[in-house]
Amino acid sequence: MSNVSLSTLKKLKFEGKKFAVLTAYDATFAQLLSQAGIEILLVGDSLGMVVQGCSSTVPVTLEQMIYHTQAVSRGNQGSLIMADLPYMTYATVESALENSARLMQAGAQIVKLEGGAWLSKTIEKLSCCGIPVCAHIGLTPQSVDKIGGYKIQGRDKEKADQMLSDALILQDSGADMLLMECIPSPLAKRITQQLQIPTIGIGAGPETDAQVLVLHDMLGIATDYAPKFVKNFLSGSDDVQQAIASYAESVKNGSFPGPEHCYDL
Numbered sequence: 001m002s003n004v005s006l007s008t009l010k011k012l013k014f015e016g017k018k019f020a021v022l023t024a025y026d027a028t029f030a031q032l033l034s035q036a037g038i039e040i041l042l043v044g045d046s047l048g049m050v051v052q053g054c055s056s057t058v059p060v061t062l063e064q065m066i067y068h069t070q071a072v073s074r075g076n077q078g079s080l081i082m083a084d085l086p087y088m089t090y091a092t093v094e095s096a097l098e099n100s101a102r103l104m105q106a107g108a109q110i111v112k113l114e115g116g117a118w119l120s121k122t123i124e125k126l127s128c129c130g131i132p133v134c135a136h137i138g139l140t141p142q143s144v145d146k147i148g149g150y151k152i153q154g155r156d157k158e159k160a161d162q163m164l165s166d167a168l169i170l171q172d173s174g175a176d177m178l179l180m181e182c183i184p185s186p187l188a189k190r191i192t193q194q195l196q197i198p199t200i201g202i203g204a205g206p207e208t209d210a211q212v213l214v215l216h217d218m219l220g221i222a223t224d225y226a227p228k229f230v231k232n233f234l235s236g237s238d239d240v241q242q243a244i245a246s247y248a249e250s251v252k253n254g255s256f257p258g259p260e261h262c263y264d265l
């Protein structure tokens, strides 16, 4: 795979071609995933749960994200590296700029932050300073205590309209991508159709421009209960490499996610 850039992904959206995203936390998996044609390696703060054994992403620190981003960057062979800004590292515009710069210096090529329209000033600033941004809406795990658990978001009309409005504001503020987690498929479709920037879905149905899963979930090795939107690609594959290739192919040919992995309104 030749080096993936933001323009590669915008072109794929424009051509109606889907792309694949998986989380990666170390150099070995970064190499396997990029060799299998996974366009984006997400150094997700989900590492707090699947690597560190915490019960949420809240305890993850910037220093830990930097460490894992550096490791992924060493193994990567041409995928785009996206890194999460962890809990409370972007609560002000100034802290977001300073902490994003550290992730970019560690090897990230785009940073991801969780939230809606309230992030517009932050995204404007990062964008002006040349830092690509992916906004994460819907279920935002860093706010799990405020939301009251890992629940589907945007099921009623008022919340769905608010989410669409947030998505448009985030795009206008300079976001380069939008990730939507755990929302009804028709809402994710509506948002994807209205945006020029690529959308990535997890538990958001088949109509987003890309799909992401947590690596451990997709290999069926996470110790926690697997949400409805997860598929175990290792089951039925000969080895880990084949499971990753099967995930990439299923996302790109649109066979994953199937109706059994989706939420309705």
Ligand code: KIV
Pocket (backbone or CB within 6 Å): 023, 042, 043, 044, 045, 046, 047, 084, 179, 181, 202, 212, 214
């Ligand atoms: O941290 C992460 O792995 C994520 C995915 C759940 C999208 O943000």
